Amino acid sequence: MARILIVGGGFAGVWSAASAVKLRQERGLSEKDLQVTVVNAGDDMVIRPRLYEADPDRMRVPLDRVLGPIGVRRVAGTVVGIDTGARTAEAVRRDGTTATLGYDRLVLASGSQVVRPTFPGAEHLFDIDTLAGAATLDSHLRRLPDREAGPGRFTAVVVGAGFTGLEIATELVGRLKELADDARVVLVERLDAVGPELGEGPRPAIKKALADLGVEVRLGVSLEELTHDELRLSDGTVIPASTVVWTAGMTASPLTSFIAAEKDHLGRLDVDEYLRVRGVPDVYAAGDTAAAVSPAEGRVVMQSCQHALPQGKFAGHNVAADLLDEALVRFEPAPYVTCLSLGPAGAVVTSGWDRDVQMTEHIAKDLKHTINEQWIYPPVDDPAELLNQAGPQSAWPEYEPAGTVESLAV
Numbered sequence: 367m368a369r370i371l372i373v374g375g376g377f378a379g380v381w382s383a384a385s386a387v388k389l390r391q392e393r394g395l396s397e398k399d400l401q402v403t404v405v406n407a408g409d410d411m412v413i414r415p416r417l418y419e420a421d422p423d424r425m426r427v428p429l430d431r432v433l434g435p436i437g438v439r440r441v442a443g444t445v446v447g448i449d450t451g452a453r454t455a456e457a458v459r460r461d462g463t464t465a466t467l468g469y470d471r472l473v474l475a476s477g478s479q480v481v482r483p484t485f486p487g488a489e490h491l492f493d494i495d496t497l498a499g500a501a502t503l504d505s506h507l508r509r510l511p512d513r514e515a516g517p518g519r520f521t522a523v524v525v526g527a528g529f530t531g532l533e534i535a536t537e538l539v540g541r542l543k544e545l546a547d548d549a550r551v552v553l554v555e556r557l558d559a560v561g562p563e564l565g566e567g568p569r570p571a572i573k574k575a576l577a578d579l580g581v582e583v584r585l586g587v588s589l590e591e592l593t594h595d596e597l598r599l600s601d602g603t604v605i606p607a608s609t610v611v612w613t614a615g616m617t618a619s620p621l622t623s624f625i626a627a628e629k630d631h632l633g634r635l636d637v638d639e640y641l642r643v644r645g646v647p648d649v650y651a652a653g654d655t656a657a658a659v660s661p662a663e664g665r666v667v668m669q670s671c672q673h674a675l676p677q678g679k680f681a682g683h684n685v686a687a688d689l690l691d692e693a694l695v696r697f698e699p700a701p702y703v704t705c706l707s708l709g710p711a712g713a714v715v716t717s718g719w720d721r722d723v724q725m726t727e728h729i730a731k732d733l734k735h736t737i738n739e740q741w742i743y744p745p746v747d748d749p750a751e752l753l754n755q756a757g758p759q760s761a762w763p764e765y766e767p768a769g770t771v772e773s774l775a776v
Contacts, residue, residue, distance in 0.1 A: 368400050368689040371455060371469035373445050375406030375429050377671055378475035378653025378678035380744055384756035385682030387436045393690060397437045400686065404433060405441040405457050405467060412497045415671045416738050418534040420541055422500035427746060435749040448624035450646055471648050471685040474621060475678060478654035478669055481615035487592035491612040494534055511545055518595055518606025520546040525589050526614030527555035528563055529706060532572060534611055536709030539579045551581045552605060556588040567721035568714045575711035616669060618655045625649060630657045640694040641681040652681035660699050663719055671742055673699055680758045695758050705734050
């Protein structure tokens with residue numbers, strides 16, 4: 367029996383498993399011939415791109431209702447070590463016992479995490495990096511009316527004006543104004559522009575949305591210290607605030623440290639065109655752990671749901687093909703598209719690496735809702751449809767109105 371072990375139950379991990387099973391079934395093989403195992407700490411696939419929204423506890427899908435019907439073995443545990451020489455991974459189960467999981471091929475799809483700061487008062491920060499973190503923030507916001515009145519009770523400061531920071535800052539405007547007329551949202555960015563990694567294309571639309579929503583923008587400053595009710599910026603400004611959300615900086619899963627390969631500045635593993643980790647036999651990476659190159663543009667793809675899905679599909683197909691002595695398929699993502707939510711101001715959609723704006727405001731918001739609420743969800747209790755979508759070249763449907771975005775294939 368050949369064994370595929372997939373570490374991680376997010377977008378890349380789930381679609382790796384489904385794609386491997388698809389090839390297994392197409393070749394008329396059984397679970398006894400090719401075993402696919404997913405190890406994940408939680409029981410759910412977390413819909414991480416939606417964690418900036420209210421009621422984040424809804425943003426998950428039971429893994430057993432996605433992977434169980436297609437015959438994927440699931441291990442509930444936290445991987446704490448990987449030995450590529452012995453081809454094993456060590457996992458700690460919830461009861462504290464350990465398990466040694468062997469593999470013939472490994473897919474590391476354990477995602478990424480926010481880089482937590484260490485300045486004084488950092489323990490008071492909120493984040494939306496995980497379901498637990500988003501739920502903690504959501505609960506805190508709901509309790510604000512019960513707090514003692516003060517100048518910063520309904521003030522939220524978001525640190526980091528990147529993709530995540532912009533989405534949570536604009537979303538907080540609506541959530542806080544439901545609680546108080548004097549709600550205030552401040553966006554802090556250490557660089558000199560909002561959305562620094564998003565480029566010039568969408569910036570006018572982003573700046574207009576922030577202005578329309580009344581979000582205060584502080585550029586060229588950083589957070590230096592905070593308490594439970596105020597913070598101090600690097601320019602000496604003190605802002606009373608009971609809610610401070612940290613979104614500044616991401617890094618690949620620390621499990622990449624067990625793989626003796628080159629890594630980029632985000633800790634992602636250097637992979638070839640088939641998503642094999644260079645220099646490490648029998649190990650593949652997908653999603654936020656992989657520094658995968660889009661051959662059409664010659665660029666390393668972003669850490670995003672849009673790229674994690676297809677990487678999972680290609681990696682899963684290729685590990686199965688590798689074990690079955692079949693040809694591997696080169697990773698080729700669809701043309702790059704971004705869809706940034708801007709809270710009550712709508713959204714902005716861009717295409718290409720130069721991020722040419724295709725849609726703005728509420729037309730773009732309709733597309734964002736379609737992506738977030740439909741397209742990124744795997745089929746539940748429907749093995750036939752799951753496998754139908756699992757091939758490396760499968761795509762999301764075209765969005766109407768036609769012609770506004772080149773393609774949203776994944």
